[in-house]
Amino acid sequence: MNRTDAARRTHGGKPTHGEPMIDRVFALLRAFSDTSPALTVPELSERSGVPLSTTYRLVSRLAAWGALEQRDDGRYAVGLGLLEIASLAPRGHGLRRVAMPYLSDLVEATRQHVLLAVREEHEAVLVERLSHHEAAPVHYRVGGRMPLHSTGVGLVLLAYAEQETQEQILSRRQTRLPEHEPVDVTALRATLAEVRRDGLAELHRGSPQPVLAVAGPVRDADERVVASLSVLVPDGSVPARSLAPAVRAACRAVSRALGSPSAGAPRTHAR
Known part of the structure; x- marks a missing residue:
């Protein structure tokens, strides 16, 4: 339900x-x-x-x-x-306001789509999406909900969710959307472990068009993962490893702006 x-x-x-x-x-x-x-x-x-x-x-x-x-x-x-x-929601527009300069830089650097999402129970909610005018169309809207187990930002949010939340999701039969393919829970558990180990999620999607998502965690002053940031590019256009440094840097910058100790002291963003 x-x-x-x-x-x-x-x-x-x-x-x-x-x-x-x-x-x-x-x-x-x-x-x-x-x-x-x-x-x-x-x-x-x-x-x-x-x-x-x-x-x-x-x-x-x-x-x-x-x-x-x-x-x-x-x-x-x-x-x-x-x-x-809704504009008063700290996890919505408040987070968006802090992250926007770094999202804008990432869009200019990659010339693609950049997503910022938070977890709401067992789904990811898209807080912001910036798209370069040269990027291919994608079907994501601000405020829209996305599955945790079959999106780049969702995998990050699920990987760092509480153990109880993870087990609630992993214990149920999952379908990869929009392909409607069954999810191998054992493989999904291994993927989540890799995300926690590497600090990045890599997801290849074949439908409705081939897309590669590279996503990372955003942390707050208490070192909690409060959001996930990702870049979407046409699959095969660039290798995931070439996007990883830019995604990591953007995640660190937003985390630093939120006061994360591991990301370094907050500093003024220079454009």
Whole structure:
């Protein structure tokens, strides 16, 4: 059961009696997706499991607060009010603000895509993506969720996650996405050990287009791995070892800016 399913706590397609209103609100907000950025009230009700009458009432209040916006066609989309609140998240825009100068330098150095992600339970959440205009298209969006076991940033975050979290993920049958191939858990455990040993993850993806990801950990003042940073390039365009020094340097720079003792004292970024 994923976060959305658990949050709904539905029975027979309807919310359980006495379900907290905040759960229903988040169920409505999570009904939106990349493929469904705008929905009608009945669609929101069906996707969230919230009764239609309650959906009408909550959507009206969310729109009044700016959390939802109604389009000319009558459908609702996520509003700027949520962006204003989300911008205060330390692990989101706060981390992004610190990392941005170094991400920009890495994009210029590699002329490709650079991702910054954090772990949220059993998934990676993309905090920032910078892309050079010459880079090939990729299907990642800021705020989007990615699997830990089949992305470069995800492997790093999983490798340094608490043992309990690792075992929860490794104990379940995993599928490599988007290829929908089964994951060899023994091989995945070995990969995570290599990431911890080398301080880098290397991942080759064949679908929807061949991509190589090289990712590393970002640490905070307590030496906790709080984020992962990666470069995405067309697979076969450059060897992973040629990207490793730039990724390591960027990870150290962001970690240093966050106060990591092992990365050295914080210093002003010179451009």
